Amino acid sequence: GATGNVATEDVVWMFRRMGVETGVAWNSLxxxxxxxxxIKGAIPGGRMRGVRAARLAA
Incomplete structure (x- = not known):
C-alpha cells in the first residue's frame, strides 16, 4: 500500500521525462x-533505480 513517501529517483525521472529541469545529476542520484x-535493513521503494533504460537515459 501507499506509505506517503516517494523515492527521489522516481520523482526526478518523472520530471526528466516531462522536460522539467531539476538540476539533479542523474547518474550521481x-x-x-x-x-x-x-544499508542493512533498508527497504528501498524506488522503481527507477533498477530499470536498465533509466540508467542508460543519463
Whole structure:
C-alpha cells in the first residue's frame, strides 16, 4: 500500500521525462540510491533505480 513517501529517483525521472529541469545529476542520484539501498535493513521503494533504460537515459 501507499506509505506517503516517494523515492527521489522516481520523482526526478518523472520530471526528466516531462522536460522539467531539476538540476539533479542523474547518474550521481542513482549511485546515492544504490548506496542507500545497500544499508542493512533498508527497504528501498524506488522503481527507477533498477530499470536498465533509466540508467542508460543519463
Amino acid at each position: 542513482l549511485v546515492a540510491a544504490d548506496m542507500a539501498a545497500g
